[in-house]
Structures are given as C-alpha cells and as structure tokens.
Amino acid sequence: MCADTPETVDYKDTLNLPQTDFPMRAGLPKREPEWLERWEKIGVYEKLREKAAGAKGTPEARKPFTLHDGPPYANGNLHIGHALNKILKDMVVRSQQMLGRDARYIPGWDCHGLPIEWKIEEQYRAKGLDKDKVDVVDFRQECRKFAEGWIDIQREEFKRLGITGTWDNPYLTMNFRAERIIAEEFQKFLMTGTLYQGSKPVMWSPIEETALAEAEVEYHDKESFTVWVKFRVASFDLPDVELSDEEATDGDREAVAQAVADTSDDMVGAYVVIWTTTPWTIPSNKAVVYGAGFDYGLYEVIDTPEQSWVSTGERYILADKLAAQTFARARLEEGQWRRVRSVTPPQLAGMTLTHPLQGVEGSNGEWDDPRDFRAADFVTDEEGTGFVHCAPSHGMEEYELYRDLGMLEQVITYNVMDDGSFRETLPFFGGKRILKPNGKEGDANTAIIDKLVEVGGLLARGKIKHSYPHSWRSKAPVIYRNTPQWFAAIDRPVGDGQDTYGKTIRERALTSIDQLVTWTPQTGRNRLYSMIEARPDWVLSRQRAWGVPLTCFTKKGALPTDPDFLLRDPAVNARVLQAFEEEGADAWYKPGAKARFLGNDYDASEWEQVFDILDVWFDSGSTHAFVLRDREDGSDDGLADLYLEGTDQHRGWFHSSMLQSCGTQGRAPYRGVLTHGFTLDEKGNKMSKSVGNTVAPDKVVQQYGADILRLWVAQADYTADLRIGPEILKGTADGYRRLRNTMRFLLGALSTFEESDRVAPSEMPELERWVLHRLAELDEKVRTGYAVYDFQGVFQALFNFATVELSAFYFDVRKDALYCDGDTARRRAARTVMDILFHRLTTWLAPVLVFTMEEVWLERFPGTESSVHLVDMPETPADWLNADLGAKWAKVRRARRVVTAALEMQRIDKVIGASLEAAPVVHVEDADTLAALKTVAFEDVCITSDITLTADPSPAEAFRLPDVPGIGVVFEPAEGDKCQRCWKILPDVGTHAHTGTCARCDAALS
The missing domain is CATH 3.40.50.620 (HUPs)
Known part of the structure; x- marks a missing residue:
C-alpha cells in the first residue's frame, strides 16, 4: 500500500461528521403555522x-x-x-x-x-x-x-x-x-323537589339589576361611610326573680322589687349604640342583637366638648371592651364619661328599643314599631359597640336568625328597588339611590346620615376603607338585597333515589369530594370542602335576557309554599325540550309560547310563565350532561x-x-x-392594563413562538402563582436553544443510521449500557410524572438529562468514536443508543414542545402521514435498569469532574489549548473508585490523549475539588505527535501506512 502524505489527503473529508439540515435557529413564529396546517390536513x-x-x-x-x-x-x-x-x-x-x-x-x-x-x-x-x-x-x-x-x-x-x-x-x-x-337538567331540580322560590338577601348588582353568584364577585378596597347610631331604650321589664316561700321574707321581696325599679330608672331613656358601614340599611332596620357572653356596662356622659353630638347626662349601653373607643369616636376624652354599672344579658333581654326615626314628623309611622332585641351568635366584641343592627332584608346572618325563629314576615322589608333606589313611598328617602348608574356613591347614605343628625339619632360618623364585594363585570359595588329568587335547596332530600353518596346535594358533594375525587394539589380538596360545607342554598335565577330561561310555570294566586305552586308535568316538560331542540331557548320567548307548552291540559290564564334566566354557572355546571354524557366522543361512564x-x-x-x-x-x-395559580408579572405583581405590565400571548407567539410559551408553562410550578415577563421569557428561550442543540446533535449522528447498524444491549460497551440504565430510570420518572400531571418535574429531569448528561457528557465523550471510528462495534453501539434516545426524547418532550418535536421527527421521518403525535412513548425493557452499573458510573463521572476542572485551569493559564494535549496523572485514594476507573477507557472519558491512574498519595501541587475528596490531578503533557485525523497526541503517530495518523485512524482509513 502506498502511504498517504498530509499534502495528498485532507483527513477532514474522511471523518464521519454529522449531517443534518436541522437549523439551530428555530424560526418558530414563522414555521409553527405550517405544522398546524399539516396536522389539520392529515x-x-x-x-x-x-x-x-x-x-x-x-x-x-x-x-x-x-x-x-x-x-x-x-x-x-x-x-x-x-x-x-x-x-x-x-x-x-x-x-x-x-x-x-x-x-x-x-x-x-x-x-x-x-x-x-x-x-x-x-x-x-x-x-x-x-x-x-x-x-x-x-x-x-x-x-x-x-x-x-x-x-x-x-x-x-x-x-x-x-x-x-x-x-x-x-x-x-x-x-x-x-x-x-340545560333546560332538562333544570327540570330535574323542578321534578325532584329541590327547586323553590324564596325571598332572601342575595348579592345584587344595582348597576346590572340582577342577582350575582359568589363566583361573579371580586373584592376591592372601598371607602364607606360608617356611623354610630342611637337606639333608645323605651321600656325595661326584668323577669321576675323567684324566691321560695320558705326562705324569702317580705324584706327580700321588697329589696328585689326596689332593685328592679332602680334598674328600670337607669335603663329607660338610655341608648343602645350600633355601628355600621352601610347607613343605607338603617331605614330597613327591624332589630338589634347583642352577644350573650359579653360584659356590658351602662355609661354616663359627665362632660362634653363643643364639637360633639352627645350631651351631659346622656346614658349609653356599650360592650365594656369597646366603650372607650366608641366614646373616642364621639370626641369624648377619658374623664368625660363614667361607667355607672354593669348590664347583664338578662337585663338586656328585658329591654325594648325604638328606632331613631320613630315618631319623627313626616315618617307616617314607618318606624314606630318597637325594635326586636335579643342575643345572637354572630355578634363579636372585636369592633363596633358590641351591638349589631339587623336589617334581615340586607344581611344573610340576620336573615337566617329570624328565619330560624319563624319571624321573617315581621322583619322582611322591600325598601330597595332593582336599580338600588329606595321605593318612592319611603318617607324622607324615596327615590334616593345607593349607587349612581355609573357605580359611584349615590345620595342615599348622605340623606340618611343627615336625617339622623337632624333627629339626634347619631353618636358619631366617619369613613372607613375596607375590602368590599364588587361585580367582576361592571366593577361596581354590590349590595345584599332581599328579592324573590329561585333557589336549589342543598339540604333538602333529593327525590331521585340516587343515595349512594347521600340524600341531599350538600351530603352528596361532601362525600364525593372525599370518596370519588383526586385533588392536585391536595389543598384544593380543603378549599372546596369548606366552601360547600358552609354555603347557603344556590340562587339559580337572574333577571336578564341572554341565557337559558327557568322553564317552569307557577299557579296564579298560589303561595310559594303551596303544594300546587309549581307545575310539575312531564308532558309539559317534554314539549319544552322538543321546542328547544329544534329552535333553541328562543322558543320560550316567542308569542304563544305559554299556551303551546301548557297544551290542552291547562288553562294558560291560570299560570304564570317564569322569565328569569338561569345563573350562567348553572349553564357551565351542566356541561357534563351535554358533553360527557350526550356526545359519542364524551366519557364512556359520564365522568370526566x-x-x-x-x-x-x-x-x-x-x-x-x-x-x-x-x-x-x-x-x-x-x-x-x-x-x-394565577399569572403575575416578573416582580410578582398582579397584571393590569393600566399599569402596563400585562403579557399578551399573541405578542409572545409573534416574538418567540408558541413552544417558548409552552416551555414557560412546563418549567413553572403551576400549583402556585406563575411569573412571566421579558427577562423570564428570554431565559426560557435560552434553555430552549440548549435543548434544541441536543436534538440537532442526535439528528446529525443518525443521518445514515439503518436497522442493520443496530447492536443488542448485551454487546454494548459499559458507557452505552449506562445510558440505557439512565433511560430506564427516566422512563419511570416520565411516566409517573405525566400520570400525576407533574410537568415541571418531568421537564426538569429531561432537560438536565439532555443538556448535562448527554450534551455535556455522553455526546462529548462519544464524539471521537462517532467521527473517527470506522465501522466498529463501539460506533454502532453509540448510534444504536442515539436512535433509542431519539425515540424517547421526541415522544417524552412532544406533549410540551409540540412544534419542535414534530420538526425533529419530520427531519428524520419526512413521510406525508408522519407525525410524532401519532406514536406512543416506547416501552422500556426492565433489564436496562442496572443499579450497580449506575453506581459505578457515578464514581467515574465524579472523578472525571476533577480531571476536567484541572485541565480547564491549564487552558485558562494557556498551558494547553485543548484537553487532548494532556496526559494527566490521577491519584485516587478510594480502592473501589480506582478499580472502577481502570475498567473503563478513562482517557476517552476525560477526552485526553492518555491518562495515568495511581493509588499513590496526591502530591501537594495536585489539583483538587473540595466536594470530591480523595482525588488529585497532576498535569502532564501528552507525549508523541498529533494525529492529523483525530488530533490525539500519541507515540505511534507517523508509524502507520497513512502518514500522520494513529493506529485507530489508520485502521479506519484502510
């Protein structure tokens, strides 16, 4: 064979360099729509x-x-x-x-x-x-x-x-x-007896003129008027004190009688003071309540400043704990009032109160009845006066108190109209509005406060800033208002016989929460459970036009409590449903609808058609019925x-x-x-258009592509609030590029891979079998993570694996074999593993990076019907898992870190330009670690031309890493000449047929 010379052969052309058209620059904003079209087409x-x-x-x-x-x-x-x-x-x-x-x-x-x-x-x-x-x-x-x-x-x-x-x-x-x-689901409430019409306080939007659900309300700070109002004690009648005939003397009886008389003289004419932040409810007051377990006292004013609405000699009954701060609001200083005596709950129970507007000229007797006065559990002594004014038409606790007492007829009022104005016939205040049409403060509160000042009914007034319910749509404050509404009774037995989870809606819900539902995170269970445990009946009706109507009829002249008040007829219901199927809910509003639905069995003139619409939460709450249960592609058992x-x-x-x-x-x-959780800006602030810190999805997609937005979601802990902004998105894009580089390397390495190149795991070098071991570990983590929706955990594990264990380690080590080996078992094994990596990484990452993994997949499998989203994650053989091998290679990688760090110092000092110029001596104290290193090609692992392993103690000048004790590295330069093909420095370079090559490269060229 004729020897080559460096002048006649460009060894670079003989390398197995990666081949791929997969670009490092993704161009996602432009290319993603193309994949969307492709998915739709196929x-x-x-x-x-x-x-x-x-x-x-x-x-x-x-x-x-x-x-x-x-x-x-x-x-x-x-x-x-x-x-x-x-x-x-x-x-x-x-x-x-x-x-x-x-x-x-x-x-x-x-x-x-x-x-x-x-x-x-x-x-x-x-x-x-x-x-x-x-x-x-x-x-x-x-x-x-x-x-x-x-x-x-x-x-x-x-x-x-x-x-x-x-x-x-x-x-x-x-x-x-x-x-x-939706109408059919409502009719089930009608037919099973859980639907009823009641009149109780509901959250009402005067601006929108409709009742609101709790979910339609949000809380914002609001400045409200606050007043301390005087209710006069009109009479006092202490219950008789029983004295036994055997023990009591005439003197005893006289003393008791005198004590009653003295107490009556003290109490009558005194004032019970209430505190409220809703002065507009004072005209609807029907009672005052107190706390049975609090200490109360009778207080007398002994001196007054010029600017005060109190007079010397006036007496007030207050909770002892709150007396000082109450007098302070009336501008009285300590020493200007004194405590006269204690007032016990039995004494309070013997009092009769009058409304501050009682007997006022022009009141037409509106407030002349005595106010009810009794103990109530909801009174606190944390703020106010120790007394609570009750307008049961405008407060749920007061309503429930008098409902349970069977006294609603005596205490319910209808003073406030739909638009938040007082009824025109209300003395002094008729037509006054709680809120203006624009949601701002109306004239009702000031008119009432002024009238109370005029008649001497006010102890003090002020303003307070507090959290207050607002409509999430109009952003205007809401009020509690007693109106006739339709309710679903959540504590009434449901007459449908489905009692597995309980007889009432509340019982069924609470049982389902604990026995049927899995919560992610678990705290969601506690939140919903506590809400349902404490919630009142469900207000189903809204006074609007765009929605599904309450498809029911009421009998004219009948009371809601009458058994025949609601029409419950399956035939009528069926006619309604048939019409809705064909024409939609508009059928309810068309001329002649009432007669059409009632048919010949009923006289339409005897029945009222209900035109309220259903709460939209009933609409969306019913979706399980027309999606999960009704559609062929819904759920097989009706459960999501x-x-x-x-x-x-x-x-x-x-x-x-x-x-x-x-x-x-x-x-x-x-x-x-x-x-x-919710989305916040980078500083953790709530997003607001007025502040200018919002992040619009379409803007992110235009700048980065949808996959970057998806990656942001995958990287975050979604169970908490998530931050997003320019810097966060920039960091996300940087991480994406690192991952993209990993996939590009795989594509390049596999460009000519064929099935005939595949090697069985049993024939692979240890390094490849270690990669398979790591894949087996990851497979478990990925499957378990996806099963419990832990996207952050899955992605972090895959990202670290791809960028640290693959790009920075395995690929780095195996580049030499991939590029420079001939058709060796080592190279075939490496490419087999890379094919395995390709299939797992693309499918594992496809749920997150839907576009990028499709691009990666199509780069390798470009068929017209091909898509990564049509395949499953490959099953991973159990025998790939090898804990002993994993432990061994953990030691190898720890030792490698010390060597690469030592060589980096030499590179920084310009002693070497590349790690292949080194042949370090590695001193290893631990015998097991040393033995492990000697069984692998540690010089290849460290990407050096040679390496010496020794158990000798590390010399003083050896390089060490603090977190890897027992390993020291002494730098030595590699000896020999540089191979012109693989760049290793070896003694045998120049001794082979192909000039300037080492033995391995010479064999590859031959």
Missing part, C-alpha cells in the same frame, strides 16, 4: 380517535381518558391566564395519549350571560335604541351573533398555541342541543377523568359543576381536579 386528532375505536374489544384496546374543558367566556381576546390554562390542558391530553390512553378533548365556550348582554346594550345605546323596547328574541339573536364572532377569534388563538382537540365540533352552551339539555382550571374556580366551575351534578345524578361529575 387529521392527527381524528386519526388517534379512529385508531382507538378500531382497537375496541381487542387486547390493544386503549382506556379512555377525558379532560373536560371548563368553558372560557366568548368575549375578548385571550390573556396570558387563558394561555396557561389551555397549554396545561393540552399537555395533559397529549401526555395521556402517548402513555397509551384514548385521550379526548372537546373544547367549549360559555356563551350566555351579562357581559355579552352589556355589549349589545352598548351597541343599542350608540344607535339611540332602548333595549327594553326591542323584541327579546331579536335581542337574543344579536347576543348569539356577538358570541359566535368571538368564538371564531378565540378558536384560532387557541389553535395557534398548539392545542389539540375537536376544534371543528366544540361544545357551546348556546347550541340548541345544549340549551335543551379531570377538570383543570385556576384556583378561583373552587368557587366557580368546580363548585357549580359539583352542585349541579349532585342534584341531577347523585355525585360529582369528575374523578380528578387540577388547580393552577
């Missing part, structure tokens, strides 16, 4: 469903998995919270599918409700139209068109994030079929495997779905609930 989601359907009844049958989508509202562009939620859902669905399940996802929209209704009203006002004068069906059609437009916009925005599902056939609460089933929403949905969709399902099918509609 029907990836549909193919997966077909594959699962074809396997039914066979050993390969896939177990269904259904994530039921909580419907976003069809109004406005998506915000970052929407993106977080939908990406999490998509990662669940895709990971479950690739784990071997038949993972179904039907996206949906909440279409009814006030926000859309408001938008249409705004359009009408802009045209000079009055909404109340427009035909209600026409108005509802405008609302429907508005929702349809936003559904189309949001659908494209969701799809752009890489979300898979039945986008061509989503569920909509305004579809005719859905409206029919998972509901996934933000933590606010414990009082929203999780809650309403639980109540609705427990009322109609006796149990929760879900087996699992996953809760995520």
Whole structure:
C-alpha cells in the first residue's frame, strides 16, 4: 500500500461528521403555522380517535381518558391566564395519549350571560335604541351573533398555541342541543323537589339589576361611610326573680322589687349604640342583637366638648371592651364619661328599643314599631359597640336568625328597588339611590346620615376603607338585597333515589369530594370542602335576557309554599325540550309560547310563565350532561377523568359543576381536579392594563413562538402563582436553544443510521449500557410524572438529562468514536443508543414542545402521514435498569469532574489549548473508585490523549475539588505527535501506512 502524505489527503473529508439540515435557529413564529396546517390536513386528532375505536374489544384496546374543558367566556381576546390554562390542558391530553390512553378533548365556550348582554346594550345605546323596547328574541339573536364572532377569534388563538382537540365540533352552551339539555337538567331540580322560590338577601348588582353568584364577585378596597347610631331604650321589664316561700321574707321581696325599679330608672331613656358601614340599611332596620357572653356596662356622659353630638347626662349601653373607643369616636376624652354599672344579658333581654326615626314628623309611622332585641351568635366584641343592627332584608346572618325563629314576615322589608333606589313611598328617602348608574356613591347614605343628625339619632360618623364585594363585570359595588329568587335547596332530600353518596346535594358533594375525587394539589380538596360545607342554598335565577330561561310555570294566586305552586308535568316538560331542540331557548320567548307548552291540559290564564334566566354557572355546571354524557366522543361512564382550571374556580366551575351534578345524578361529575395559580408579572405583581405590565400571548407567539410559551408553562410550578415577563421569557428561550442543540446533535449522528447498524444491549460497551440504565430510570420518572400531571418535574429531569448528561457528557465523550471510528462495534453501539434516545426524547418532550418535536421527527421521518403525535412513548425493557452499573458510573463521572476542572485551569493559564494535549496523572485514594476507573477507557472519558491512574498519595501541587475528596490531578503533557485525523497526541503517530495518523485512524482509513 502506498502511504498517504498530509499534502495528498485532507483527513477532514474522511471523518464521519454529522449531517443534518436541522437549523439551530428555530424560526418558530414563522414555521409553527405550517405544522398546524399539516396536522389539520392529515387529521392527527381524528386519526388517534379512529385508531382507538378500531382497537375496541381487542387486547390493544386503549382506556379512555377525558379532560373536560371548563368553558372560557366568548368575549375578548385571550390573556396570558387563558394561555396557561389551555397549554396545561393540552399537555395533559397529549401526555395521556402517548402513555397509551384514548385521550379526548372537546373544547367549549360559555356563551350566555351579562357581559355579552352589556355589549349589545352598548351597541343599542350608540344607535339611540332602548333595549327594553326591542323584541327579546331579536335581542337574543344579536347576543348569539356577538358570541359566535368571538368564538371564531378565540378558536384560532387557541389553535395557534398548539392545542389539540375537536376544534371543528366544540361544545357551546348556546347550541340548541345544549340549551335543551340545560333546560332538562333544570327540570330535574323542578321534578325532584329541590327547586323553590324564596325571598332572601342575595348579592345584587344595582348597576346590572340582577342577582350575582359568589363566583361573579371580586373584592376591592372601598371607602364607606360608617356611623354610630342611637337606639333608645323605651321600656325595661326584668323577669321576675323567684324566691321560695320558705326562705324569702317580705324584706327580700321588697329589696328585689326596689332593685328592679332602680334598674328600670337607669335603663329607660338610655341608648343602645350600633355601628355600621352601610347607613343605607338603617331605614330597613327591624332589630338589634347583642352577644350573650359579653360584659356590658351602662355609661354616663359627665362632660362634653363643643364639637360633639352627645350631651351631659346622656346614658349609653356599650360592650365594656369597646366603650372607650366608641366614646373616642364621639370626641369624648377619658374623664368625660363614667361607667355607672354593669348590664347583664338578662337585663338586656328585658329591654325594648325604638328606632331613631320613630315618631319623627313626616315618617307616617314607618318606624314606630318597637325594635326586636335579643342575643345572637354572630355578634363579636372585636369592633363596633358590641351591638349589631339587623336589617334581615340586607344581611344573610340576620336573615337566617329570624328565619330560624319563624319571624321573617315581621322583619322582611322591600325598601330597595332593582336599580338600588329606595321605593318612592319611603318617607324622607324615596327615590334616593345607593349607587349612581355609573357605580359611584349615590345620595342615599348622605340623606340618611343627615336625617339622623337632624333627629339626634347619631353618636358619631366617619369613613372607613375596607375590602368590599364588587361585580367582576361592571366593577361596581354590590349590595345584599332581599328579592324573590329561585333557589336549589342543598339540604333538602333529593327525590331521585340516587343515595349512594347521600340524600341531599350538600351530603352528596361532601362525600364525593372525599370518596370519588383526586385533588392536585391536595389543598384544593380543603378549599372546596369548606366552601360547600358552609354555603347557603344556590340562587339559580337572574333577571336578564341572554341565557337559558327557568322553564317552569307557577299557579296564579298560589303561595310559594303551596303544594300546587309549581307545575310539575312531564308532558309539559317534554314539549319544552322538543321546542328547544329544534329552535333553541328562543322558543320560550316567542308569542304563544305559554299556551303551546301548557297544551290542552291547562288553562294558560291560570299560570304564570317564569322569565328569569338561569345563573350562567348553572349553564357551565351542566356541561357534563351535554358533553360527557350526550356526545359519542364524551366519557364512556359520564365522568370526566379531570377538570383543570385556576384556583378561583373552587368557587366557580368546580363548585357549580359539583352542585349541579349532585342534584341531577347523585355525585360529582369528575374523578380528578387540577388547580393552577394565577399569572403575575416578573416582580410578582398582579397584571393590569393600566399599569402596563400585562403579557399578551399573541405578542409572545409573534416574538418567540408558541413552544417558548409552552416551555414557560412546563418549567413553572403551576400549583402556585406563575411569573412571566421579558427577562423570564428570554431565559426560557435560552434553555430552549440548549435543548434544541441536543436534538440537532442526535439528528446529525443518525443521518445514515439503518436497522442493520443496530447492536443488542448485551454487546454494548459499559458507557452505552449506562445510558440505557439512565433511560430506564427516566422512563419511570416520565411516566409517573405525566400520570400525576407533574410537568415541571418531568421537564426538569429531561432537560438536565439532555443538556448535562448527554450534551455535556455522553455526546462529548462519544464524539471521537462517532467521527473517527470506522465501522466498529463501539460506533454502532453509540448510534444504536442515539436512535433509542431519539425515540424517547421526541415522544417524552412532544406533549410540551409540540412544534419542535414534530420538526425533529419530520427531519428524520419526512413521510406525508408522519407525525410524532401519532406514536406512543416506547416501552422500556426492565433489564436496562442496572443499579450497580449506575453506581459505578457515578464514581467515574465524579472523578472525571476533577480531571476536567484541572485541565480547564491549564487552558485558562494557556498551558494547553485543548484537553487532548494532556496526559494527566490521577491519584485516587478510594480502592473501589480506582478499580472502577481502570475498567473503563478513562482517557476517552476525560477526552485526553492518555491518562495515568495511581493509588499513590496526591502530591501537594495536585489539583483538587473540595466536594470530591480523595482525588488529585497532576498535569502532564501528552507525549508523541498529533494525529492529523483525530488530533490525539500519541507515540505511534507517523508509524502507520497513512502518514500522520494513529493506529485507530489508520485502521479506519484502510
């Protein structure tokens, strides 16, 4: 053979260099839409469903998995919270599918409700139209068109994030079929006896003129008037003190009688003082309550400053603990008042109070009745005066107190109208408004305070800033207001016989929470349990137009408590449902609807048709009925495997779905609930458009691509609040590039890999078998992590493996063999392992990086029907797991760290330019570690030309790492010449047929 010379051969051309067109620059914003089009063209989601359907009844049958989508509202562009939620859902669905399940996802929209209704009203006002004068069906059609437009916009925005599902056939609460089933679910409440009409305080929006659910309320700071109001003690009648005839003397009886008389003289004319932050409720006051276990005293004013509404000699009854601060509010200093005596609960019970407006000229007797005065459990001595004024029409605790006493008829008032104004016939205050139409403070509070000042009914006044409920739509304050509403009784036995989880809605819900549902995180259980445990009956009715009506009829002249008040007729119900199926809920509002539905069996003039609409939370709470139970692609058993929403949905969709399902099918509609936190800016602040710290999903997608947004979700602990901003996204993109580089290396190394190159694990070198061992460990972590929705744990494990164990170690070590070996067993083993790595990394990462892993997959398998999303995660043989091998290579890698760190110091000092110029001496104290190092090609592991291992003690000049004791490295230069092909410095270079090569390269060239 003729020897080559460096001048005649360019050895670089003889290397097995990686070959790939996979770019390091991803260009995601431009390329991602192309993959979306491709998936739609080949029907990836549909193919997966077909594959699962074809396997039914066979050993390969896939177990269904259904994530039921909580419907976003069809109004406005998506915000970052929407993106977080939908990406999490998509990662669940895709990971479950690739784990071997038949993972179904039907996206949906909440279409009814006030926000859309408001938008249409705004359009009408802009045209000079009055909404109340427009035909209600026409108005509802405008609302429907508005929702349809936003559904189309949001659908494209969701799809752009890489979300898979039945986008061509989503569920909509305004579809005719859905409206029919919502009505049918409501009728079940009607027929089983849980529906009733009651009049009780509900959260009411005067601006929107409708009742609100708890989930429609948010709390903001509000400055409120606060007043200390005087209720005069009109009479005192202490209960008789019983003295036995045997022990009592006439003197005893006279002393008791005198004590009663003295007490009466002290008490009558004194004032009981209440404190409230809602002066507008004073005209509706019917009682005052106190705490049975508190210490009260009778106090007398002995001196007054000029600026005060109290007079010398006036007496006040106050809780001892709160007396000083109460007098301070009246501008009295210590020494200007004194405590006269104690006042006991029995003495309080003997008093009769009068309203401060009692007998005032022009009051027309409105407040002349004595006020009820009794003990109540909800009174505290933490703030106020120790007394609470009761307007049961405007407070739930007061309402429940008098409901339980059977006294509601005596204490309920109807002073406040729908718009928050007082009834016109209310003396002094008729027509005054609690809030203006723009949501600002009205004139009711000031009018009442001024009147109280005028009649001497006020001890003090002020203002307080406190957390107060506001409508999440109008952002205006809400009030508690007694109105006739329709309720679902949650403690009344449900007459449907489904008693496995309990007889009442509350019992069924609480039992389901603990016996049926898995919570992620577990704290979600506690939150929902406590809410349902303490909640009142569910207010089902809203006084609006755009929604599903309460499809029921009431008998004219009958009381809500009468047995025939509600019409319960299956035939009537059936006619309603048939009409809704064909025409939607608009059928309820069309001319002649009442007679049409009642039919010939009833005289329409004897019945009232209810026109309130259902709470939209009943709509969304019913979705399990028309998605999980009604659709062919729903759930096989009517239960969702998972509901996934933000933590606010414990009082929203999780809650309403639980109540609705427990009322109609006796149990929760879900087996699992996953809760995520809210999105904050980089500093942990709440996002606000006015502050300018919002992050719009479409902007992120335009700049970085959807995969970067998905990666941000995967890297975060979604169970807590998540931060996002420019710097965080930049860091996410940097991590993405490192991962992309790993996948690019795999593609380059496998460019010419064929099945004939494959090597069995038993024939592989230890390093390759160690990689298989790590894959077996990771396989368990990935599968377990995805099963419990631990995306952060899965991604961190894969990212560290790909960038640290592969790119920075295994690939680094095996580059030499891949590039320079000929057709050796070592190179074939390395490429076999890389093929295995390719299939696992692409499928393991595909649920997160849906676009990038598709790009990686298609780079290698470019077929027209090819997609990574059509395959499952490969099964991993159990015998790959080798704990002993793993422990051994942990020692090897620890020793390698010391060597690479020592050589880095030499590189920094410019002693060497590359590690192949070194042949270090490694001193190893531990015998087991030394033995392990001697069984591997440690010089290849350290990427040096040679290495010497010794048990000799490390000399003083040896390099050491503090966290790797017992290993010292002494630098020595490699001896010999540099191979012109692999660049190793070896003594045999130049002694072979191919000039300037080492033995290994010479063999490869031959």
